[in-house]
Amino acid sequence: MTTNALHARHTAVMPSWLTTYYERPLALVQAAGRHVTDQDGNRYLDFFGGILTTSAGYDVAEIRERVQRQLATGVVHTSTLYLIESQVALAERIADLAGIEDPAVFFTNSGTEANETALLAATCHRGSGHVVALTDSYHGRSFGAIGISGLEGWRPSPLSPVRLTWAGNGRRGEPAALVADLRSRLAADDEPVAALIAEPVQGLAGFFAPPPGLLRGYQEVVADQGGLLISDEVQTGWGRLGSHLWGYEYQGLRPDLITFAKGLANGFPIGGVIGRRAVIDSLAGKSISTFGGNPLSTTAALATLDHLLDTDARGNAERIGRQLLDGLRRIAARHRCVGDVRGYGLLLAVEIAAGADDGAPAAGAAAARRILERCRELGLLVGVGGRHGNVLRIAPAMTVTGAEAAEALAILDRALADESRPSAPADRPLGVGAAMA
Template structure:
C-alpha cells in the first residue's frame, strides 16, 4: 500500500476516522467473496464492508439491474416524484416485515433510519424518553449517539432524548451472565420494570434494541428476552423498535429478521447495510399509524433513489431466490461449532457466540477472562497476513467479528477456519 495515500488520508480526513491494520489497505477489485488490494494481494472477505456486501462482489443480477437504471439516464428524481422501484421494494419489505398495516420510509443509512425511528416514536408517544440496552450502538448522529450505550462510540453526552439503559445486551460480562436462560430473562425483565419505575416518568416513547448487538461484539441474548420485554412495554403503551441494520435479511440463519427469534412482532423496524449490497440505502418499516404520526412536511432528497432501490430490489430478489438465509444457517452452525473447538484448545478465546453468519470471538488474557484488546489486534493482523479479512469490535475492542457474504461456500468456510486456527495459535504462543 502506498504510504503517500495513508499520509494524504490522515492529512485531510478526521483523526477519529479509524483505519484497520498497521499498514492500511486499499481494496481495488473484488469478485465473489474475495477482494484484492492495490498491491495485488487477494483476501477472503469475512467482514463484507461491515456486513454490507451481503451477497458478495460482482453479482451479475445486481450489477445488471443497476446498469439498466443507469441506462435510462435517471440517477435521481427525489421523493417528490413517483419511483417505481421504490414502491415495489417498499411493498416487498412491508410484506416481509410481518408488521400490520406496515408502511416504509427509505433513508441513506442505518444511522438515518434510526434517527427517523426515534423521531416517529417520540412524536407518536409525545415523549422524549427512550429506553436502550447497555453496550448498544445505533449510529453516529445526534439522537443515535445519545442512545448508544457503549462509551467507546458515544461522542457526546448531549442529546435531544432522555435515555435510560437496561440489561440484556452483553451477557458474557453482564451482572446476570451466570444465570440460566430463563433466570436471565426474568432478571433483565425485572430490571426493565425497575428502570421504568425509578428513572422515567412512565410515558416512555420506545425501547430500541439490536436483536444481536453488532458493534458491541455480536452479543446474543437468550431467545424470548424481547417477548418478555414487550409484555412490560405493552402495559405502558411503549413502542418496541428493532434495529435490524445488521441482523436483517436472513443473516442470522434461523429467521429473516433477528427479532423473530423472540417470537414477537415489533412496532417499528429499521434496516440498511445488506439490503443494498454496497449501495447506500436504509429505511424504516412501521405500523401505519406510527409512520403517519408525522404531520409536518417531510421528504428525502436521496432516500430510496432510483439507482439504490433498483439495486436493492435485485439484491433482495437474489437473496430470496437462492435461499441465502438457509445457507447462512448451515454454514454459520458449521463455523460456530468449529470455532468453539478452537476455543476449547486456546485459552485466549474467552467466548464464541453468534447466529448464522454473524459470529463473535472474544479474546481474553491467557488463563483468565480479562479482556485483551492486544490479542484481538494481533489476531486481526495475523489473519490479514494469511489472506483473511475480519472485523473487530466490542465494548473493550477485543472481539473478532465474522460476517462474510451470505453466498459463502463450504470450502471458503473451511479455508477461513484454517486461517483463524493458525492465527489464534500464533497469538496464543506469542502471549506466553
C-alpha cells in the first residue's frame, strides 16, 4: 500500500483534529538504533523518538529479549485484580529512585492518565478542587488535564472540572514579582489550594524552563496554604536532563507527587504516579486499573530502566546534549531566522523568529514548519512546539552517539540556511502539524 493510500484511509476514519506531521505524512515500518525507515524505503535519523518515548533507541536487544520472554509465558494481561511480579518489582525500583518519603506507586497507561490520578489524589487529600497551574503548560488531553493546560491551542474546551488559578511561567516578569503576585491573589481567595502542578521544563511549550527560583517560590506560597506540589515529569524524567534523574532536582523542588510516562518503557504504553503514601491513600473506596501496570509494559519498563542506568545514558545525555547545544548556538549565529536556542540535557529547542524580517508569530510558525519539512527531506526527524508553533524540538534517544549528533547538526545547519536565504519563498508548501507535540 502506498503512503498516499494509507493517508486517505486515515483521513476517512480518524477525527479531523488528529493531526499528523508533514504535508505527506510518514508511515514508519522498520527501526534500529536511532534510525527509522518509512514504507517508501527512506531512512531517517530520528531526533524526536515518538515524542521523547523511545528513550533507549529502537530494537535494543536487552529490552526486546526480556519482552519476548514475557510474551512466551502467554501472560500479557491480568489486570490489577491479581498480583503482578514485574509491576511490584518496578514499583520498588521507582520508589527507591523517587526521593519521596514513604512512597506509593500507581501505574497507568499514559502521562495524561497519570496527571489525572495525581489531581484526584491531591484534591481528595486537601478536600479542595482549587489548583494552580502555569501558563504555556501542557498536561494531557483528558477533560481534567486539558483544564489545567495553559497552551490555548491545546485547550479545545473552555470547561474544566477544577477551579484554576494561573501563574506566570517566567517568560515575562521577574520571579520575585510573579511569586508575590500569586501570594496576593491566593490570600484574597476563599478556597484553599489543593496543589500546584508544574513541568520542571515545559515540553510542548518548546522546552522552556521557568527561571531559577520561580517554581520554588510558587511551591512555598502553595505550601503555606497546605497545598501540594505535583511535578509533571512525563518528558523530563529518567535522566533526559543529563545532570539529574528528575526535573524537580534541576529546579530545586520537593514534590509530594511525581507523574511519569513516555520514556520509561521505551515505547510500550505506561505511565504512573509516585507520591507520599498519605496523599495517595487519601482516595476513598476501591479502584483498579485494567491495563495499567500490565506484565508486558512493566517488563519492558524494568528492562529499559536497567539499560538506561547500566549504560550511563544520563552521562551520555549530558555530554551529547552539550555537544548539540554548542553546535546549535554556532549554527544560530549564522542564520537570521533563529530567534533563540536553549537546551537542558537532551531537551533542545531552536526558536524560529520568521523566514524573513517579519517577526510575527504566524510567520515564525510557518517558517518552523518549512524547516521541519526540509529536515525530513535531508533525512532528519525533529518536532515542533511552542506557544505559537514556532519552536523546533530536538530530543534524540539518550543513547545517541556523537557522530549522530554531528550529522543532525549538519542537516539542521543546511535546513536553517535554506530558510534564512532572502529568496526563500513565503508560499513554500507547509506541513499540517503546526503545533504538534
